[in-house]
Amino acid sequence: MSKKSLKLCPLAQHIVRMLAESGRPGHGPSYANGKAFELHGLSTNDVLVWAGRMLDSRNQGELVDVIRKASGRDLDAADLAAAARVGVAVGALPSIDLLELLL
Incomplete structure (x- = not known):
């Protein structure tokens, strides 16, 4: 039986690797x-x-470390939580509808 290939964005790939x-x-x-x-x-x-809601604080902290290393930018868990809240609001x-705006 073949394994279904999962489509994961880069952030999801980091999360799965970190948890594994x-x-x-x-x-x-x-x-x-x-x-x-x-x-x-x-x-x-x-x-x-999803990460802002489903990961516990320790895993969020580890994810922030992974993102910090990958991006070279300074951020912390509060930044991750704020970005998740913005995502929910957006x-x-x-x-x-762009067409509606143009008419």
């Missing part, structure tokens, strides 16, 4: 695989909102 490599009780490859299915097909914005706004 974690030595915390209850974490590891099988836990990360379950989370990968939750993150499958989500946009980066949706993954960010998602709640009605979509803008």
Whole structure:
């Protein structure tokens, strides 16, 4: 039986890798695989909102460390939480029809 290939944005890939490599009780490859299915097909914005809601503070801190190393920019867990809140707010706004604006 072939494994279904999951579509994960780069942020989701970092989260899954981080959870798979974690030595915390209850974490590891099988836990990360379950989370990968939750993150499958989500946009980066949706993954960010998911991380803000679903990851505990320790995992959020580890994710911030991964992002900091990958981007070379200074940020902390409060920045991640703020970005997730903005993502929720933007998602709640009605979509803008550009054609309607032009007419």
